[in-house]
Amino acid sequence: MIRLSIPVRQALARLTLPVLIAAAFGLMLLGKADTVMAERAHMVLADTLAPIYGLLAEPLARLRDAADSIGLVLAQAGENVRLQKENEQLRKWQAIALALDAENTTLKANLHWIPDPQPSFVTARVVADASGVYARAVLLSAGPNHGIIKGQIALDDRGLVGRVTEVGARSVRVLLLTDLNSRIPVILEGSHSRAILTGTNGTRPRLAYWTEDVQPIEGERVVTSAEANAFPAGLPVGTVHYNSQHVPEVEPAARLDQLEIVRLFDYGIRSVLPPEASIARPAADRRR
Amino acid sequence: MHERTPGIRPRPTLRRQLDVTARRMFPGATTALLLLLLAAPLGLPGQAELQCALVLGCVFFWSLFRPASLPPLLVFGLGMLADLLSFGPLGISVLVLLIVHGLAMLWRYDLTRQSFLMVWLVFAVIATGAAALQWALISLLTFQMLPAMPVFFQAALSAGLYPLLAVVLAQAHATVAEPARA
16 A cells, blocks of 8 residues: 555545546446447346346245235135126137137138248246336346347237347346337227337337327227337237326236236347347357 | 544454444445345335435435445445446436535535434435436436436435435444444
């Protein structure tokens, strides 16, 4: 340690804060100029923390389940009646679905329909909420050599969740469809009108740019559109809901507030991808 | 410097030195731990805002009452950790926390003599400024006007949680974080 005189040491101490504030500005510029480096820094930390949070996730989920089950026990009787009614309704729908499926199969057979290729998928556990104050995202834990690439589509058991935006060695970040930067081409199923689903950071993303002559109908199903070749057609997104300001929003089908397990589908769509993703692909192949 | 003043002191054994070091590291270590803990999948509503609010409160409190244990470089590190954990643009939490630290250091001779209510009031103003600055910087760096609602929510949460945080930290300040009690 170099011995410094007291005035010099005091002057140095007084300089530290301005220098560090300048460094913070430098960091901001650097993070903006070199996004690849910033992303790598984020993913290195995420990779380190994902296994730890993965271990934590299970007991935490069990704790939450226990708390939920207490509430469930209290509401059992009413819930049973509701479920029986819903079951009846669902049985009716099942009959209709089976009939339609059979009809569809025969029609497709008559038409020599070329079936869509079955997409491959991997399943991953959500280990952390990677949202900030101004972003909505989740962090998934993935094993080494997971083969997940940017732009893959995340679904839970009910519907669309979002898209993979950052890939690390052991973790993957998925931008939710509610994020402010999320734009998803969709089709309103009733009118077959196209629209764009724009995230607002709120719980319900908004519909925009629908065809002028049709108005979204409350409760109408919304599915993805193959427009722009970013998504395959027909993935369930949610249902239309008008808010108090009479703006059409979409209630997501996926349970975005309690995601636990997410499937990442590879539909082989490579049209809207950042440049480095195309380089990552052959490297991943070579490793195998 | 404490070591240079004359007086009777216990012998600086290894155990004692470790104890003093641990106490000096308490503010930084607990704040970092709080950051990591609040990034865990706890499923709390508004967890991201809660993280910002608590870290801001911690940095303000320790900068005011024990700046020797929270040097600017440590504040820089905490800001960096917060930025990396939140996947936001780098450097924003760093700048916000450093400015809060700087203001607390600047005003500490007057503020530490004031009542708690006064300190709280000043913190509420600082928290509002910090939330607004964070909003402005993220808007600037992502080239879009972000919704302004989170600013008010975050400021209110920071100010509202500060008394609770201060009670806990004041306890720690007098006991586990006090190097003189080693």
